[in-house]
Amino acid sequence: MSTDAERDPEWPGATHVPADELARRQGVEPVAGLEQLARPELFESDDELDRFLADLYASRRDGVILARAVTDSVCDQGGAGQRR
Known part of the structure; x- marks a missing residue:
């Protein structure tokens, strides 16, 4: 996996940065346990939870x-990726 920014051909002018590189740049650490996510x-x-x-x-x-x-x-219009 590359850690260098690369041009994304689908988004001209945009730079693709792999997730691990973004995490490194932002100083993000992996979650050690689910209790860290509990709120x-x-x-x-x-x-209120049930309605949500x-x-x-x-x-x-x-x-x-x-x-x-x-x-x-x-698909009905004969487009690519037909499901039927």
């Missing part, structure tokens, strides 16, 4: 449905 105070109640999760799952379902609709539309 018990994030939600004020179980009900319900909204999260609904938005993910909507995203999957949208992606399928776009893919089907492209």
